[in-house]
Amino acid sequence: MTKSNDRSKSKWMRINLTISQIINFAIEIVKTAAIMLIIAFAIKNFLIQTFVIEGVSMEPNFHDNEYLLVDKISYRFSAPKRGDVIVFNPTDSPDSYIKRIIGLPGETVKIVNNKIYVDGYKLDEPYLPDAINTNTSSQSLESKIYVLQDNEYFVIGDNRQNSKDSRVIGAVNFSQFEGRVFVIFYPFNHLRLI
Structure with a gap:
């Protein structure tokens, strides 16, 4: 392999790794938001509510x-x-x-x-x-x-x-x-x- 092919392959691996990291990060955000919504729902409906x-x-x-x-x-x-x-x-x-x-x-x-x-x-x-x-x-x-x-x-x-x-x-x-x-x-x- 030539050096330019190695650089090109390395560049694509970094881009793929970055896309994979972004997707994993987005999945973690969605999971965290879902858990927070479930906890907030449970607190409001079973523990504490606000009243004006x-x-x-x-x-x-x-x-x-x-x-x-x-x-x-x-x-x-x-x-x-x-x-x-x-x-x-x-x-x-x-x-x-x-x-x-x-x-x-x-x-x-x-x-x-x-x-x-x-x-x-x-x-x-x-x-x-x-x-x-x-x-x-x-x-x-x-x-x-x-x-x-x-x-x-x-x-x-x-x-x-x-x-x-x-x-x-x-x-x-x-x-x-x-x-x-x-x-x-x-x-x-x-x-x-x-």
């Missing part, structure tokens, strides 16, 4: 356009507790709601003179500032009694005068829960654990 607040029903603790992280797994291992802030999907709306759990399955919730009683005891609400107006609604729902069945929860907005909650839509079944709010992550100056 629209409205003022949870003020003063949560504000319009805040971004939250919702834990979708903890209620598979432990029961919801009074005071938990949840995201749920009401039967009468395509939108999800954010509210606070006030009443648990088997309890009786009664609203009298703008005060909430659970099984006859006035509800202590340390998450509400003392100065907040806790009028339960601009609607006529005074002295109403709600008896919760198995898997039913009474949920209410912290901003009682501007909240469409169990006083209007009724008890929320556990099957409607999307998860428990555990972090406000945006805007960054509002960042906190719940």
